[in-house]
Amino acid sequence: xxxxxxxxxxLSVPEGAIVSLNCTYSNSAFQYFMxxxxxxxxxxxxxxxxxxxxxxxxxxxxxxxxKSSKYISLFIRDSQPSDSATYxxxxxxxxxxxxxxxxxxTVIP
Amino acid sequence: xxxxxxxxxxxVTQMGNDKSIKxxxxxxxxxxxxxxxxxxxxxxxMFSYNNKELIINETVPNRFSxxxxxxAHLNLHINSLELGDSAVYxxxxxxxxxENSPLHFGNGTRLTVT
Numbered sequence: 149x150x151x152x153x154x155x156x157x158x159l160s161v162p163e164g165a166i167v168s169l170n171c172t173y174s175n176s177a178f179q180y181f182m183x184x185x186x187x188x189x190x191x192x193x194x195x196x197x198x199x200x201x202x203x204x205x206x207x208x209x210x211x212x213x214x215k216s217s218k219y220i221s222l223f224i225r226d227s228q229p230s231d232s233a234t235y236x237x238x239x240x241x242x243x244x245x246x247x248x249x250x251x252x253x254t255v256i257p
Numbered sequence: 258x259x260x261x262x263x264x265x266x267x268x269v270t271q272m273g274n275d276k277s278i279k280x281x282x283x284x285x286x287x288x289x290x291x292x293x294x295x296x297x298x299x300x301x302x303m304f305s306y307n308n309k310e311l312i313i314n315e316t317v318p319n320r321f322s323x324x325x326x327x328x329a330h331l332n333l334h335i336n337s338l339e340l341g342d343s344a345v346y347x348x349x350x351x352x353x354x355x356e357n358s359p360l361h362f363g364n365g366t367r368l369t370v371t
Contacts, residue, residue: 156297182359186298191261191347191362234298238360243288243305243312243351245360250298 151175154237154248163257167224171237171248174218178239178246181213183222186234186250195235196222227255260284261363263348269369270338278333278366280348288312289331290360291323292347300347306331338370 154171161167169183180199184192196211198204204211212221220239224231232255237248263280270276282289290313291303305313306325320336331348348363 180358184362189365189367191349191364192300192360194359194361197357197359236298236300240354240358243307243354245290245302245351247300252298 151246152237152239152248155251156249158252158254160254160256161227163227163229163255165227165255167222167227167231167253167255169222169224169235169237169251169253171220172218173220173239173246175239175241175246176215176218177241180240181211181220182238182240182245183209183211183220184236184238185231186236188233192236229255229257231255261348261350261361263346263363263366265366266364267367267369269371271371272338272340274338275334275336276338276368277335278346278348278368280331280333280363282329282348282350282361284350284352284361286350286352286361287328288351288353289325289328290349290351291331291333292349292362294345294347294365296344304331304333335368338368340370343368343370 183196186192201215208225210223234250236250261282288307290305292300304323309325345365349360352358
């Protein structure tokens with residue numbers, strides 16, 4: 149079993165839709181949770197970083213962590229074509245980072 | 258004022274050659290990493306250095322050798338390149354473990370071995 153599971157998609161939504169991206173994990177020792185956005189031919193860019201259960205909001209993005217269920221989500225409200233990218237979840241324990249396989253998202257104008 | 262920069266951006270070379278990729282970060286971070294990203298976008302850790310000391314050394318062929326001359330630089334040298342080495346290699350850095358210590362990535366080096 150992989151440390152972090154993420155549905156690879158692809159996911160295609162119309163502009164303005166609410167997008168929900170999810171990851172599950174198996175290691176309860178994970179302390180920090182991240183979401184990265186990766187555009188084609190670019191490096192992953194940090195979107196959200198949380199270290200506790202609950203919600204964290206930044207503009208159109210909301211990160212949700214449920215440690216009891218070992219489940220994290222990223223919600224994108226009012227999705228835009230510029231949100232089209234691959235989204236990677238990541239978890240951290242000590243100096244080690246564990247990544248999901250990424251979900252490819254396309255927002256259609 | 259690029260935070261994590263790596264060179265070259267593209268590298269096309271033939272099997273059997275030796276090549277190097279360089280990485281520099283100006284964030285003042287203590288820890289630097291090399292990741293390999295395959296065609297399916299999966300990021301696999303290769304190495305990590307903390308203040309010039311190797312702390313993570315995953316199962317990677319001996320042909321790959323990292324070198325950290327100081328805590329702001331982490332280079333990757335690859336000997337006897339093989340077709341399977343074709344991938345995108347990302348350098349990253351992070352501050353000391355704590356409440357605000359995510360990874361910061363460079364834009365990658367796309368290696369193609371022919």
